[in-house]
Amino acid sequence: MDAALPDRSRLAALVARLEAGLLERDTAVRLALLAALAGEHVLLIGPPGTAKSELARRLHGAFAGARYFERLLTRFSTPEELFGPLSLKALEHDRYERLIDGYLPTASIAFLDEVFKANSAILNALLTLLNEREFDNGSARLHTPLISVVGATNEVPAEEALMAFHDRFLVRVPVAGVSDAAFGALLALGPPPAGPATPAAPIDGQTLREVIAQRDGVALPAAVIDALAALRAFVQSQGITVSDRRWRQLVGLLRSAALTEGRDAVDRFDLWLVPYVLAAQPAQVPALQEWFVAEIARAAPQDAPWLTRAVEAFEKQLEIELSMPAEGGDDSAGKLALARAIGGAGESGMLRVVSSALEDAMRRRWSPVHVAARLAQVDAVMQRATEPLGALRERAAALQHALDGRLWLPPSLAATLRGNLQHTIALLESLHTRLAAVREGFAAMPLDEALPQVEPEPIAIGA
Template structure:
């Protein structure tokens, strides 16, 4: 069942491939950014400098034909003129307070603001309306802006409560970290090609975008997804996370658009991989939401296999005890072994005489004893075989759905595959281990005259 995933199979695959080209471990950020742009939402990338945050924003702009791009690094000394344009001197002569916005944020379709939470309140207040309402107050006029997606970047979460409203304007909040050790060698050997025109099939023109959004309006949720969203709300309550009604509605609209982009008619439970990036108000909450998805949708919750492992070990230990048990006291086989070794001499090694005599020195068991041991072992084998069939069936079902989903990040798919394939392999190994033990019990020396029945093998079950 191993599988290597890459870009979605949908018509949006070329656009995603262009965003990811040459970038390592950016599958989540690239997918979140593209979906946000398709939905007309904004993205916050949280992580240290040098992690391709601005590069992703620039690539997004190149995917939108004719789109203008704006980029600024914000500090507490940044003034409104740097973002919204200088005052018009001609307008001032006519007693009008207007800005020349051409080439600045109000005229951009894609914008990147680095250290976005370091701006002063005058700038943040203006940004609030611009992000949410897509309106810019220019003097006495309130003008629409063409903004498709604003990408904010920051090294840390906002600490000041006054910034929380601005932070909430970013529907998707995605942690971005440096590549890990496993990908470090690839990082050093991978070149990021210079800016070039994207292929035609990667471009996102306005009619295509409008058609997708119109299609999304007709997508339904379905009972399964509604149930999972109810459980998600309960999870938020249990963990003390506040999620506004507006954010729940925005999440649903984003899920519908993702489903529409896959040409589906209903939101899939697999579309919920976005939960951590919409509902986690801070990075510390992200792993809990990831686990929620992994356990409820990808079926990766830990299984109580420890008891079965202890049982297999208990049977192995019992077989070892019974193999090592000496013959009964009235049997002189032990003396015969010593005599055989003496006759063979030290240079003769393990002669056939010694081997045969040693086997006869083992304790012999009644047919009833062997049958009882084999029967109990068969009971455990049946449990393991049933579990193995169940796990293989689950793995085929889960991995089939996961691999077919157009947007599930490959890094997430790899984790899901690892869990399911690991479970199947682990139980198969226990089966083989126990089968060998069963054969060992069946092969113990037999004394047809005995009728003893052994006490069952016991273990501490989970």
């Protein structure tokens, strides 16, 4: 990695500082910082009180010398609130200029709450500011130091007039309240931490410029291009419209992620970013996440319904065959009952022997051909069950290797991927153990060489 680029440990320290005390915000934190490094804007979508503004303020602290600007927008907001008041001195000389110092045109990181409630005059000016990083102040077009705007909204707008502005936010992150699992931790939270013992060094302007300049040199392998082509077909099937510009911006974000993790090529696990770039609505995010888990990470949980049915069928058949009485019934049952009654007052060793012998006499005998057929069917299923188990263990090891050293992929997502594979492995191991027990049961059935050597019908286990 170039010396001007931030090393992974420095970025990891910044991520840790950003998410300290923010519960279940590992995804939003990483997306916000990565988007800023890539020169992109972030939209946080969720109800009030979900730490959206706190995240924007912390993001500001990740950049050296960055100025911060924050406003809550309403339909009554005026351009002066965002861009500064008119200069009276300029008006005296017939110039229409604003005093922009301390306002959005001089900010590096900005947080605009309820961003879609602004009127058209503000939105039109914001379009140029967000896209070109320029601001028209009178007759002059000024270059701004803007790194990233973090927008917040309770819901995505439906009006066609707002779609162009909505499209300016490359990364769009649904943010919800904490889950039931984290509710206790939320109640126990203390005041926000002042920061880690060793403060993370903020990122300077030169570093930002180097990330943008060098990311185009990051390779986009054919396998990733093929995955993106498959993704394009998938999003079309989901009714999601993605512009050519957004596809190219997605590739830029993927390259930024690879570059800042110290890699010279994008890989398939960088595609975890896809749901937060291509989904136009929060409701579209889960389907894209499932696509990544199943098609890219190959870590969708499996329930093995066929194998479960097979094990249950074998267990039921074994139970039936073990409970069948001996052929040509005799008075063994009465003798066994008498032996147990006598033994009830204090069973002697001899009576225990008699009782055991009578129980064995009552057991049905089976031909060797019958038992061999049962064992052969169980063995065939066990072999079929063992093959995917080995492949899954190899896949789990490969997944762990691929996840090691990842900076941007959220720990919660990594835990889900690992957990899904472990769920499938544990299920198959459990079913394999039950099959082994069934096999022992069939193998222990008493034999009678004199019985007709007839092979039984195979146990029906379905497809």
